[in-house]
Amino acid sequence: MTVVASSVGYVDRPRANGLADVVDLILDKGLVIDVFLRVSLLGLELLTVDARIVVASVDTYLRFAEAVDRVVLGPAPSTNLQDLIGDGMKSGAKKSVKGAAGGAKNSIKDKLGIGDDDSDEDEDQDQGKRSRQNSGRRG
């Protein structure tokens, strides 16, 4: 999938959303039709993703310790250092999120044969806190 980032500025603004983006954007979102009316959800395991807290564990703390060990204080990090720490954290993090609580979205992603776009985990998050506010007053 092509992700054409904005060439100006610091915000990544893909012109076309990749599959991983779309899965996160549309799965479990939108109008829900009462289960008694619905014929199926196309056989996919579209379970409600439970908000599951990834509990910090000894493993987590040791990984953080390891990562902090590698931090070099001083001027801006080199790309290599960032990759090193990033890889360390990613591989560590991946180990911790296996198991039943991988969640429905991960099983759907498996079925669709896609990985995460930016390789971070699909942890469950706070179930959307809405904040109601008036439309902004400007100027």
Added chain:
Amino acid sequence: MASDPRYVYGVVPAAAAIEPRAEGTCTPNVLRHRGIAALVGAIPERRRMREHLLSHASLLDRLAAAGPVLPVRFGTVLPSSEAVATDFLVPRHDAFLRGLETLADRAQFTIRARYQQAEILREVLTQDPRVSRLREQAAGAGEGPAGQAARLRMGELVAGAVAAKREADTSTLVTAVRPYAIDTVVRMSRSVDADRVADIACLVPRPEQDAFVAAMEALGARWHDRVRLRLLGPMAPYDFAEGLVGAAGLIATGGRG
């Protein structure tokens, strides 16, 4: 009479519903009832589910660019066209119509924030003297239990500090979008050891959209070393549809936008 299952994409105002052109694997038809219309189609082939997911989203996003649309949850199939009319459109007609009116000239954007891990760890190290003390201690103590204890304690402090940053940074993000979004859905990451900070879905009126994007750019620039922002949209209101037609009718229909 014959079984005629219909895949349901979404709901649009009846006046706006001309037969939309196909999108990928989606060939939507229009099913009208009074002021509203459902977009329905054939059930996609199971082996083309990946394509269908993309097509489904593309279709809804394309329609949303042209006018209000209430997305239906992906994968929803009703037993027949009659069921779509009788069991879906008829009983919820007024709520759908109100929801669509509320969506006029408004689009969803989703902003995703991710940490630059190295920089965040550097912040923690420099901001909490206990962490650097423990780092020295651990380095000096070697692999034995003393070193292990120091490492564990350091890791625990760092985990706590990162969690606190996540909350503070999510709050900063919400503050940044608030002037432009009439509604938001905030999903802050609860995981302690990944890069996600938060995803925030924002419903932004058209007149505010340029300023909203500029504000995200400004934040992205300020945060560049420590947080990367990814802005998706304008898109169909996936995060807001259910709230708009639910019993509470969460968004005020008055106000600007």
